[in-house]
Amino acid sequence: MPVGYYRCEKSSVKGKPMRIHPIILAALCSGVVAVTTVRADERADKQAIYAEYQKSIKAFKAKNLNGTMEIAADDLTAKTPTGVIMNHQQMYDQMKLDLASMKSVKKYDIKIASMRIKKDTADVMVTQEVEIITSKNGADHLLGSYAQNRNLWVRTRKGWKLKSIEMLKTQATQDGRVIYTVSVPPSNPAYSAHVPTEQPFILMQPETKKPKKKTGK
Numbered sequence: 001m002p003v004g005y006y007r008c009e010k011s012s013v014k015g016k017p018m019r020i021h022p023i024i025l026a027a028l029c030s031g032v033v034a035v036t037t038v039r040a041d042e043r044a045d046k047q048a049i050y051a052e053y054q055k056s057i058k059a060f061k062a063k064n065l066n067g068t069m070e071i072a073a074d075d076l077t078a079k080t081p082t083g084v085i086m087n088h089q090q091m092y093d094q095m096k097l098d099l100a101s102m103k104s105v106k107k108y109d110i111k112i113a114s115m116r117i118k119k120d121t122a123d124v125m126v127t128q129e130v131e132i133i134t135s136k137n138g139a140d141h142l143l144g145s146y147a148q149n150r151n152l153w154v155r156t157r158k159g160w161k162l163k164s165i166e167m168l169k170t171q172a173t174q175d176g177r178v179i180y181t182v183s184v185p186p187s188n189p190a191y192s193a194h195v196p197t198e199q200p201f202i203l204m205q206p207e208t209k210k211p212k213k214k215t216g217k
Helices: 024-060 065-069 088-101
Strands: 004-013 017-022 072-079 083-089 102-117 121-136 139-156 159-174 177-183
Touching: 017 102, 024 065, 024 102, 024 121, 024 139, 065 088, 072 088, 083 088, 088 102, 102 139
Parallel strands: 072 159
Antiparallel strands: 004 017, 072 083, 102 121, 121 139, 139 159, 159 177
């Protein structure tokens, strides 16, 4: 066998053993290693993003505002099905209201339907279900929220951060009764529906106590 060639006994042409140049063999081997590495890196990225969702859920249940918003990038934006766009500060203020209005969390699930990672971005489709207990006028109420969202994540020096939320469908319920449902028809992404009195991202405003009127003697 000539020096510098690798003899492959199992692969042959017309009964003759194939000879593969070591450079070609090295390229083939590096290709396998590269694919394996990419798959391992992608798996690690998916696990990291999943862990971020879990941390946010845990913080929300603990009514930890900063912990809930920790997954968000500084330039986070959220777009509702009606076309309303909120920035990071608006989302922070809204989350503050939501946490202040609730007594306890009965359910908070985020299910990942799909996740596509390309370099430093991740396109994630999720469904989100929330049920919380609030109090209004001295009575407890079960408020529910169901949403189908498209989330865009970006890789930063601080890890994966949520950059944008596109709400494709939202539904709110109170004590099992549907208050409203707003969605973006696939045939018309620019569809603008009637904005309900309570915006989709507001479950309930915190109850404010009215000052008692003074009665004369």
